[in-house]
Amino acid sequence: DTEVTQTPKHLVMGMTNKKSLKCEQHMGHRAMYWYKQKAKKPPELMFVYSYEKLSINESVPSRFSPECPNSSLLNLHLHALQPEDSALYLCASSSKSGTSGTYGYQETQYFGPGTRLLVL
Amino acid sequence: DQQVKQNSPSLSVQEGRISILNCDYTNSMFDYFLWYKKYPAEGPTFLISISSIKDKNEDGRFTVFLNKSAKHLSLHIVPSQPGDSAVYFCAASGYLFPDKLIFGTGTRLQVFP
Numbered sequence: 001d002t003e004v005t006q007t008p009k010h011l012v013m014g015m016t017n018k019k020s021l022k023c024e025q026h027m028g029h030r031a032m033y034w035y036k037q038k039a040k041k042p043p044e045l046m047f048v049y050s051y052e053k054l055s056i057n058e059s060v061p062s063r064f065s066p067e068c069p070n071s072s073l074l075n076l077h078l079h080a081l082q083p084e085d086s087a088l089y090l091c092a093s094s095s096k097s098g099t100s101g102t103y104g105y106q107e108t109q110y111f112g113p114g115t116r117l118l119v120l
Numbered sequence: 121d122q123q124v125k126q127n128s129p130s131l132s133v134q135e136g137r138i139s140i141l142n143c144d145y146t147n148s149m150f151d152y153f154l155w156y157k158k159y160p161a162e163g164p165t166f167l168i169s170i171s172s173i174k175d176k177n178e179d180g181r182f183t184v185f186l187n188k189s190a191k192h193l194s195l196h197i198v199p200s201q202p203g204d205s206a207v208y209f210c211a212a213s214g215y216l217f218p219d220k221l222i223f224g225t226g227t228r229l230q231v232f233p
Contacts (some may be wrong), residue, residue: 004163031218042209042223043164050218090163096217106152107172107217111163 003027004112006091012118021115023074023091031055031076033109034066035090043090049074081119088114089092121171124212126224133231139197141227143210150212154221155184155195158207167208168195200231202219 005024008105013019023032032098047055050067065077074091075111089113094107125144133139143153151172156164170177170184170193177184183196197204207226214221 006163006194018143033218040226042225043221047219048218055218056220088161089144092163096216106213106215107168107219108154108166108169109221110166111156114161115162 004091004093004110006089006115008115009113010116010118012077012120013081014120015083017081018077018079021076021077021089021091021117023076024072025093025110025112026072027093027095027110029093029095029110030071031094031107032077033092033094034064034069034074035092035107035111036092037088037114047076063079071113078117081117083119086117086119088116090114121146122224122225124210126208126210126227129225130226130228130230131223133229135202135231136199137193139200139204139229139231141195141197141208141210141229143195143224144191145191145193145212145222147212149192149214150222153186153193154211154213154214155182156209156211156230157204158209158226172201174191178221197229200229202231202233205229205231214222216221225228 034046039044047066052068067075091112092109094109096105134211154169155167158164165219168182183212
């Protein structure tokens with residue numbers, strides 16, 4: 001089972017609203033990710049949590065606030081977003097695989113279905 | 121600086137034929153390469169991967185080839201089916217855990233009857 005679930009599937013919010021995106025995985029993965037994808041572009045990494053601690057923040061504006069309550073859950077809190085933040089938000093999780101490369105073990109990231117966000 | 125490139129934005133192939141999607145990279149420290157398939161408004165679905173110590177990996181109709189000296193990988197789909205029509209992203213990562221996936225810009229594959 002390689003399922004990552006995300007809620008809600010769609011979200012419309014005004015620029016003054018506060019909302020949260022949720023992500024869940026039960027694969028025992030110890031790393032979880034938030035990506036943002038605009039139309040016709042590849043996913044762009046936003047945040048990475050490793051063992052429930054924030055390990056990578058790709059200089060994301062503070063109006064996006066991630067939270068990892070436990071090893072299975074990842075939230076993205078949204079506040080005072082701009083229309084240009086409208087995009088598909090993707091969650092992913094991964095763990096070290098048994099595949100070894102030149103430098104060590106590798107990981108495969110599995111993505112959820114995404115939340116399509118529209119900011120008005 | 122685009123470290124992973126997919127130079128063909130689109131590819132059209134007849135059903136039953138071979139589809140070949142290409143990907144080039146510049147960073148010699150990349151250790152692991154993956155292909156994802158993506159339908160509109162959905163998350164990417166992992167297809168197949170290859171480690172830097174291999175030159176080929178096969179899974180059913182999908183085969184990925186890696187040429188490290190040329191910094192080039194390709195995904196072969198044989199035979200192509202209409203359900204394969206989607207955008208395909210190649211991605212690369214290093215050896216850290218967790219590590220950032222660097223995605224190519226994608227190739228839209230259309231398989232026609």
